[in-house]
Amino acid sequence: MFTGLIETIGVVEEYNDSSNGVTITITDCSPILEDVHLGDSISTNGVCLTVIDFDELKTKFKVGVAPETLRLTNLGNLNKNSKVNLERAVTSDVRLGGHVVQGHVDTIATIVNKTKDGEAISYTFELRDKNFINYIVHKGFIAIDGTSLTVTNVDDSKGQFSIMLISYSQSKVILSQKNIGDTVNIEVDLTGKLIEKQIEINLKQLMNSEDSILNQLITSIVERKVKELIK
Known part of the structure; x- marks a missing residue:
């Protein structure tokens, strides 16, 4: 999880697109790498990516990018010297100054x-x-x-x-x-998507229950319209 408050701007040092997949090496970002470990998440232009390698001095790190991520985002447009927004995943003592960001680009x-x-x-x-x-x-x-x-x-x-x-x-x-x-x-x-999901679930449950208030209301409206047509 992230806050949407960018910590630093990094620079793409290497963009490698091979048969084994895409990897990106990002440099000029030592301020955020002091406490980063392999397997940690870093938001890169809003995309939650996993650190798979970094240099001994922790001035740069490498991430892998899945095909689905390339389809949904613009990370495929990056090249050497492209600048990217960077933010580490939040910890329990971080003040939430922005909003809850998953790093899952829509x-x-x-x-x-x-x-x-x-x-x-x-x-x-x-x-x-x-x-x-x-x-x-x-x-x-x-x-x-x-x-x-x-x-x-x-x-x-x-x-x-x-x-x-x-x-x-x-x-x-x-x-x-x-x-x-x-x-x-x-x-x-995320809030809007959660609300939509809950409404969808509740409506399905109401529609599937013959005794639900919603079905009773629909039945009442249909019966009234039928009576009006008969008259």
Whole structure:
């Protein structure tokens, strides 16, 4: 689990795509490697990846990337010298300043607008998989390349949403370096998906029970409509 508060920006030293799979070596990140061990999780542009190796001085680390991860994220677009947001998994004594981020990216989005607003930058994104707009709400949380941000606007019909990046954050995350046409990794707030699942389960249970209030209501409405038609 992560908070969406980026600890440092790393640099891709090596991107290796072979028959054995994809591995990425990330350097310039010694501040977050002091207490990292093999098998630990590090959020890399919002994707929870497992550390499989690091150098003796702990200035860089290596991760493996599964095919499913490549399909759902934009990690396949990385190359040497690409910059990435990094955050270690939380510990019990970490203050949750952002929001609960799993590091399980749902889809990618494309930047369709970028404008200055005072010292801040306003971004509008369009989702590749439009169905995820159902989980994005005005003033709700969203993780963009692993960064916890607040949604400022939602256009359900276009599958688009907007955020605002304040001046302080612009030097702390890679989003400020991206432009129109670039892609980002999106993880929607888990809360919406959990609520949808519970509602779906409850509705199925009500529909399968003949004595449920829902079935009684439906029966009552149908009977009333039938009577109206007969008249």
